[in-house]
Amino acid sequence: MYFRPATLSAAAALALGFAYAPQANALSMAANATAFCQSALPVFDGNVRKRPLAVTNEGTSNAFISCSIPKGPDSTGNTLVALYFVNRSAAAVTVNCTFVDGYVSELGGSTYPDYYPDSKTINAGGLGAILWSANNYQMTKFSSYANFSCNLPVGVEIATVGASYTNL
Secondary structure, three states: OOOOHHHHHHHHHHHOOOOOOOOOEEEEEEEEHHHOEEEOOHHHHOOEEEOOOOEEEOOOOOEEEEEEEOOOOOEEEEEEEEEEEEEOOOOOEEEEEEEEEEEEOOOOOEEEEEEEEEEEEEOOOOEEEEEEEHHHHOOOOOOOOEEEEEEEOOOEEEEEEEEEEEEO
């Protein structure tokens, strides 16, 4: 009979009278923002372009963008969430975003939500990121649901969204 190492470890632990608890894994996922971001209101639709690699504000004024990252498989909570930006304008700009941690349940109620605003100044032609780490808020993890609202300046794009999470 063949035993997988994890099965053998579990069987050995049980045989010795110890409870077996699988180890949590640290995992991460990232995707181009095009898949998970959109303009927040129809009034911004004419200014926002969803390209294959990014969501870009090509208008003449700021546009609000909303993003939601899917929950990781078997996630027990995000430890870090992130947005990555490219400033294609000729001037430094400040991007303001709020991480909204939580979700609306089927019954209409919400878990959490908690709001974590942050901003990043990005030089002309530069790259930048806003990272929210649970450790920075004296937490071990956020919920498994990561949502964002960003005030995107002209010429700036959200290129990538991502999260690190634990499972089990």
